[in-house]
Amino acid sequence: MDQLKPSPANSSPLTPLGFLERAATVYGDCPSVVYNTTTYTWSSRALILEAISFFPPHIKPPLLILITDDQVSPSSDTVRFHDTYESMVEKGDPKFEWVRPENEWDPMILNYTSGTTSAPKGVVHTHRGTFFTILDGLLDWSVPKQPVYLWTLAMFHVNGWGFSWGMAAVGGTNICLRKFDAPIIYRLIEKHNVTHMCGAPVVLNMLTNYSNNLKPLKSPVHVLTAGSPPPATILLKAEILGFVVTHGYGLTETGGIVVSCAWKKQWNKFPATEKARLKARQGVRTIGMTKVDVVNKETGMSVKRDGLSIGEIVLRGPCLMLGYLKDPVGTSKCLTKNGWFFTGDMGVMHPDGYMEIKDRSKDVIISGGENLSSVEVESVLYTHPAVNEAAVVARPDEYWGETPCAFLSLKELTQKPSEKEIIEFCRAKLPHYMVPKTVVFKDELPKTSTGKIRKFELRQIAKAMGAPTISRI
């Protein structure tokens, strides 16, 4: 078969650009973007990229374009806009021929990590990688054609996990919102018959704790959650309301979800707490990925599949980034020669082959020589009826090296718990070394623009407290 070589027909470079072109044909008469009273269709939408491709070369970024003129936008008195979106579209060439990449490995997307653990890095994704991430993400979440997708996930967060392109692929309707809180989300779900949405567990937390008198949803809403492990109590409440929660895992470096807790029919018969325990695990590689494993960073060997041995989560597959922009050292540190991407996340492998994250490597607390997962302590804190949000970080300790320090925001209640009560609550549920030695109450925990708790900031506060004079054992 030596004579058979790829030909132009079967080796055209893979790129998601074709999704928009296809959507303009197939779904040209269907709603693509809905915001308040404004509705675009997939044929108007196709013009966005044209406009962007036509940026005059002499104009240097930053270039501000007025997308909507609703009351929340800054007025043109305070900000100078180059043009409005509508005007840019108007000026576009309706006969514009789509420009596809010459090579599928060409860079396509540059995303900056939010930098919870270090300085932001520029993550470069190729056309090929993005194409895969989108197909894989849609398939893994079983997204049907023409879903109604509510943008509770920031579009700039890991490319909106690929769904900004994914919705073009399946002809979905994008329901947009400028800011969100529980009443807005519930109103939009009802008004537009939302079928799908994404969001970190904080979004689920907000939706389930908004009121004690929540009515179940009229029809199921599929929620893909990731970013941190959803506490079992939140999962439970969400599913009772009618949210069908899928739990996944991804990073800016993977472009979207690449590990997900593939659910099995036979698990439905388990008690609710057991179901929540199973679903709180990140799971198995998505269909399109090549491999996921948990390895000992020193030896490179897989850890035992016992659900206890902690190692670093490593990945292999077509969704991975090409590398970091202008950072060859950073790139070669995580994209290793032996074919793994080292995520910097620490986890365990369960006997059934499902992976579970225990912590970011930077968030692990080392107390008395024991590696301690801050996330595990947090998940216990979340089961306390008064706790709204919880984050546990290391506080320096002369005797133990580090001890767990809990930062909590509380629900609006008349009876607030004391620091001592929280510690005793944890003692009943955790081994001694994992119980927080310090509890700090805050009105709100600091978060990144994508809703992640800024542990870095909390760690600074805990560090500033210094070591307690007498270590409370």
Place this chain on the structure above:
Amino acid sequence: MDQLKPSPANSSPLTPLGFLERAATVYGDCPSVVYNTTTYTWSSRALILEAISFFPPHIKPPLLILITDDQVSPSSDTVRFHDTYESMVEKGDPKFEWVRPENEWDPMILNYTSGTTSAPKGVVHTHRGTFFTILDGLLDWSVPKQPVYLWTLAMFHVNGWGFSWGMAAVGGTNICLRKFDAPIIYRLIEKHNVTHMCGAPVVLNMLTNYSNNLKPLKSPVHVLTAGSPPPATILLKAEILGFVVTHGYGLTETGGIVVSCAWKKQWNKFPATEKARLKARQGVRTIGMTKVDVVNKETGMSVKRDGLSIGEIVLRGPCLMLGYLKDPVGTSKCLTKNGWFFTGDMGVMHPDGYMEIKDRSKDVIISGGENLSSVEVESVLYTHPAVNEAAVVARPDEYWGETPCAFLSLKELTQKPSEKEIIEFCRAKLPHYMVPKTVVFKDELPKTSTGKIRKFELRQIAKAMGAPTISRI
């Protein structure tokens, strides 16, 4: 960004082999294959490939393996089997490490076309192409996880349109059957709660015409149909019973469905006949394909999007074969330098961008200089209440060059129509030149092993009839 190059972690060769490995982990405790009273799980299943990989090099094909020992199998007295399936699996190495291809362009699959129009050809698909066809096929048909798939489609037919691998990817249950007729299919659907099945329109025809007292299905069964355009009357009946029909198009050379009639919510409000007319079209390229067009073969230009101008259907995208085995001339004829695969199928492009096949280029009848689609004549014949199956081919004619000759099998009725009645029925519905000049009744029409009507054979019969002495205008 010049310094960024693919690394082993993000450029691991694409291959569907990983689907089986993944299924063994994720769905190891779930049923994979069910045949009569035999059930395998996805972890026993993972051993199949191992056994095949371990073929001793000194044994030359053909190598017969006894898969089941039920009463239908030939007894070991008449056929010499090398081994049984169970014994092969038993001898396999449970610690076998999966061998992945070194290059994703390596050949993986060799399929022979059934040869309705010419001699069978060996179609070579790569690991990369097969990987894509499977992901694309699942996504385009919106197949959820853990479907129950009834094998009404022959597995050897275009790799079972990719679903033999596809079911591993989504952890489906494969319900197998040795031979099929309507009562067996209805029994298996009911017994196993079948959710998905594939089949040419002849299968739908058989299911809908089996009895006049058919009860609607308990829950919907998704049917992917392709191979020839399903007549509107069959589509109508099938949907009333509860079959949710998706219509697609593919060839052995595409490995599966690459064009499908993407359905839009707003079409549901149309009358049933209009819905059937829309669905009888093959449609638009699947999400993963790069391009589909209908072109004038001489000029290479796209035909008008008017639903009337006939041209050849051409394709571009990652699902296409690498080429034909040991046939460089045949390969370069259809995989052209300008980046198209020429399908040999003739079709039109509708104003909304949906493609519709009119005929195989070999099946087009040229009567009085007019190109005439045999399929269009057949679709009228199918609306006659007595017609079970219809095929129209060219009969030589001294005056017209060729005239349409209809071969029909009839339903079991007391009142059979005459040749004249059939011709008059067509006159009321077709332009004069398209009306069959000859009608031949047969108990059954000849078919290939994959259920396609062997028009080649019927053409031979029509040719042997010779030209009529007086051409009946």
